[in-house]
Amino acid sequence: MKLLKKGAEADIYLIQWEGTRAILKIRKTKKYRNPVLDSKIRKQRTIRESQTISEVKSFGIPTPLVYNVDLKKSAIIMQEIQGKPIHDLPDSKIIDLCKEIGRLVGIMHKNGLMHGDLTTSNFIYFKNQVFVIDFGLSQKTIKSEDHAVDLRLIKEILNSAHAKIMKSCWKNFLSGYKSTVGPTKYSKIINIVSEIESRGRYATVI
Numbered sequence: 001m002k003l004l005k006k007g008a009e010a011d012i013y014l015i016q017w018e019g020t021r022a023i024l025k026i027r028k029t030k031k032y033r034n035p036v037l038d039s040k041i042r043k044q045r046t047i048r049e050s051q052t053i054s055e056v057k058s059f060g061i062p063t064p065l066v067y068n069v070d071l072k073k074s075a076i077i078m079q080e081i082q083g084k085p086i087h088d089l090p091d092s093k094i095i096d097l098c099k100e101i102g103r104l105v106g107i108m109h110k111n112g113l114m115h116g117d118l119t120t121s122n123f124i125y126f127k128n129q130v131f132v133i134d135f136g137l138s139q140k141t142i143k144s145e146d147h148a149v150d151l152r153l154i155k156e157i158l159n160s161a162h163a164k165i166m167k168s169c170w171k172n173f174l175s176g177y178k179s180t181v182g183p184t185k186y187s188k189i190i191n192i193v194s195e196i197e198s199r200g201r202y203a204t205v206i
């Protein structure tokens, strides 16, 4: 069992599962949380993640296959996507793929799902496809306000982690997003994003 990544929330291991490589994701105990609440949160996010990762396949979102779930250990064993997180790709490729990311986020929103943690590390590029992972904070919602929160987060991530290419990335993201949600929903969401920014709870991004 090889430790691949120590995430903010979980440890990611590369393991063997029935003869093939697989990913083991274990949510870690947070010492600062009350132990009862902590185990409840980890269990809840493990359930949410394993269910949603499979559900979104029917919308046409590429995700890893779930092989096994162990709620007692807050662990999920899933297919390894052998590509690279978008975050680690060359700038020109990230700019290109932002359109596809926008398209995928639009599909989720259209189907009443917000991802809840849209970062460029939660999209993996493999064999010309963009896979989506990390659904522990996802929520079923058709509210435009919730969808706008997803957009605000990815915009902030682009601005902080990919500052040099932010403008082209955001433009491409929005064009992909608009292509799936349509012009009416698009305008509504964009207005809410501007409104959130103008409230000053967040710093305005460009």
Ligand SMILES: Nc1ncnc2c1ncn2[C@@H]1O[C@H](COP(=O)(O)OP(=O)(O)O)[C@@H](O)[C@H]1O
Pocket: 005, 006, 007, 008, 009, 010, 011, 012, 023, 025, 064, 078, 079, 080, 081, 082, 083, 085, 121, 122, 124, 133, 134
């Ligand atoms: N199924 C997978 N296939 C390949 N890499 C993965 C897979 N799941 C997670 N990873 C890698 O581990 C990192 C952290 O996993 P993630 O599920 O996003 O956990 P966290 O909640 O800690 O962010 C990802 O950014 C990715 O690099």
Ligand SMILES: [Mg+2]
Pocket: 007, 121, 122, 134
């Ligand atoms: Mg993640």
